[in-house]
Amino acid sequence: MNTKKKNLLLIFTRNPELGKCKTRLASKVGDYAALEVYKFLLEHTVSVTQNLNMEKYVYYSESIWKNDVWDNTVYQKKLQNGNDLGMRMKQAFLDGFDSGFEKIIIIGSDMYDLSQKNLEEAFAKLDEHDYVLGPAEDGGYYLLGMTSFKEELFQNKDWGTDTVLHNTLSDLKNENYFMLKTKNDVDHYEDIKDIPVFQQFLKHIKE
Template sequence: MSKKNNNLLLIFTRNPELGKCKTRLAAKVGNKAALEIYKFLLAHTVSFTRKLEAEKQVFYSEAIWENDIWDNHIYQKKLQNGLDLGVKMQNAFQDGFDSGFEKIIIIGSDMYDLSQEDMEKAFAKLDDHDYVIGPAEDGGYYLLGMTNFKKELFENKAWGTDTVLSHTLEDVKTENHFLLEAKNDVDLYEDIKDIEAFQPYLKHIEE
């Protein structure tokens, strides 16, 4: 292992292609604006992860892009592998633990509210907790971290619904876990309409 304390950050991302990302947001703002917003969120994710003291792996949804916003010298690039989100995440975690990492955290790439400080806190909580979870305000989670692989976390979940967090907490209720503060991920127009940073992408929207 490197000097990076056996920390591994998994970043799940969609290839930013017109009509293929942020579809629920696109229903209100249109495909073009949704793509621009997603690219903005990708750039933000790079900004708060690139200097983090951890190995970093980006998992693409469709295909690995060699020359894009994710610097090849900073991020190892992989392809998501599995039939649903649970299997894909399970495979990524399993591979990480098999490679010798001791603390592994996964995030998506649509979190405007996350910072490098938040990520450092999450890894630090894994020093004395087996699991760390960042609850999303929509009933899912924006971050999941662990020091012990637990496949139940990836099974029997209705991914993308508001039951994911409650079912995940049920899985770890007898485990040593820590809950981070709830944050808002970006899925819908309502998630961003009052945030100043997104206004340039929303000028064409009529309330």
């Protein structure tokens, strides 16, 4: 199996619909600006993943869109399946391992702080480690990778809270894992208000 066939990148994304994405950000900047920010983040995620030499699956939250930023010739498109984020991620990993992939990493689609090089490094770390984890500043994680399936990682988590990283590390305490650099994902106005590239979406905001 060549590298492309061994490595799988899972990208979890929300369908970019008005009023349905980045709701915490929208509470400050409004639904329209939040949607524009999210579309910008999707395009960024495409730019840092499209040239990776591996299989790439995009998992949609609501429905599969045929014609969007995710090129059908680059990404396989699938639908998330499960009652909560843990169940949906678990199913995606299981599908990947069942298909014969040896190294699988999952990311979201709202990380402006992520580069192609970061993702290549994460896959490289799985040569010497069984798990790789990218901690987020808000107490969650922006990346999870593994070479063997571990069900506990997807159970007993209060998803979307600042306890997820701590509880995930507890699950990994007896495992051979690597921690990447902490990064900031985009959930709140404070996450983007001082980053120049986002100013175009925030002109209407009054502090």
